[in-house]
Amino acid sequence: MSAAPTPSTPRGEGQMSLANRAIAFSLREAGVGLALVVLVILFMVIAPYFATGDNFTRMFGQVAINTVLAVGMTFVILVGGIDLSVGSVMALATVVGATIMVPSFLTRWVPFELDPLVSIPLAVIIVLLVGALAGFINGFVSERWKVPSFIVTLGMMSMARGGSQVVSDNSTINGLPRSLIDFGNILIDLGVVRIPVYFLIAIATVAVAWFVLRFTIFGRFIYAIGNNEEAVRLSGHNPVPYKISAFAICGLLAGLAGLVWLLRLNVGSPIAAVGYELTAIAAVIIGGTSFTGGKGSVIGTFFGVCLLQVLSTGLILSGVTDNFRVIVTGLVVILAAVFDTYRTRIITGLRAR
Numbered sequence: 001m002s003a004a005p006t007p008s009t010p011r012g013e014g015q016m017s018l019a020n021r022a023i024a025f026s027l028r029e030a031g032v033g034l035a036l037v038v039l040v041i042l043f044m045v046i047a048p049y050f051a052t053g054d055n056f057t058r059m060f061g062q063v064a065i066n067t068v069l070a071v072g073m074t075f076v077i078l079v080g081g082i083d084l085s086v087g088s089v090m091a092l093a094t095v096v097g098a099t100i101m102v103p104s105f106l107t108r109w110v111p112f113e114l115d116p117l118v119s120i121p122l123a124v125i126i127v128l129l130v131g132a133l134a135g136f137i138n139g140f141v142s143e144r145w146k147v148p149s150f151i152v153t154l155g156m157m158s159m160a161r162g163g164s165q166v167v168s169d170n171s172t173i174n175g176l177p178r179s180l181i182d183f184g185n186i187l188i189d190l191g192v193v194r195i196p197v198y199f200l201i202a203i204a205t206v207a208v209a210w211f212v213l214r215f216t217i218f219g220r221f222i223y224a225i226g227n228n229e230e231a232v233r234l235s236g237h238n239p240v241p242y243k244i245s246a247f248a249i250c251g252l253l254a255g256l257a258g259l260v261w262l263l264r265l266n267v268g269s270p271i272a273a274v275g276y277e278l279t280a281i282a283a284v285i286i287g288g289t290s291f292t293g294g295k296g297s298v299i300g301t302f303f304g305v306c307l308l309q310v311l312s313t314g315l316i317l318s319g320v321t322d323n324f325r326v327i328v329t330g331l332v333v334i335l336a337a338v339f340d341t342y343r344t345r346i347i348t349g350l351r352a353r
Helices: 018-027 029-046 053-078 086-101 116-144 149-168 178-184 199-215 217-234 240-265 276-286 298-317 322-352
Strands: 187-189 194-196
Touching (some): 053 194, 053 199, 053 217, 053 240, 053 276, 053 298, 086 149, 086 276, 116 178, 116 240, 178 240, 194 199, 199 217, 199 298, 217 240, 276 298, 276 322
Antiparallel strands (some): 187 194
């Protein structure tokens, strides 16, 4: 008996003409990339201190955290789901990691201390496992009992935030190992700007996720499930493990984002990452991933994160108050969602030609 066929990459993409593929690309990654360049130039002209090395270094730091979160969100949205818990899972990751590495907090839970040579790698492993477990629970419950992921992850959002408060006893955890702090403070000097070392973690995350989605069978199934889950099932493949895996990856990367937070801010905090899940979702949609699933890329997601960060920082440096800045950012998200509707119609029409 021959094996069931393996789905190909995004629906009909290979059958599109070269011109139509160029148009589709411009409506996704190239379009948001161009918007990002225009926005940077605009704020360089109108916003004092925007075009400074220190400001770009700070933006790279925040982009690193949001990029790792948003890449995980991309996997979930590609299969037609949503994860509202990533911000809370990230907060839980920061306090779990900090607790393991700070002796005064660790001894509240166990009767011994750990040397930094042991506590740092142990914290990394446990934090990633905690994130992956939270994501796995989200995916398993959603698929096993057919509960919408919106509801499941809303519950996990509350559970993870409460867990972070319990672990930290509602306090900020300071006193991370000196070696970890020194590593997080490393800046790579490129002459014009200095890049935080943890920004490389975000770039590596994007690169690995891009490779997985583009060149592996797993990635092809992620796209295929988002395009037509029933067709995948009828072809003889079970989509459930892939959907659960997408949520587990999202949780794993929320844990990784928590580690990046620790490298950047050197504290574990139960109130970390409040609202970050909305930023991640917005970045994914702005970056060209369809909210209905099956279309998009992590490259576009990275551009979406950068665009949102440039917009936020530029408005602050332009003297726009916090209230109006939130309004403008929300308007951009709504416009991106509306544009996604038209973009999907146009690309669908190009495939039909």
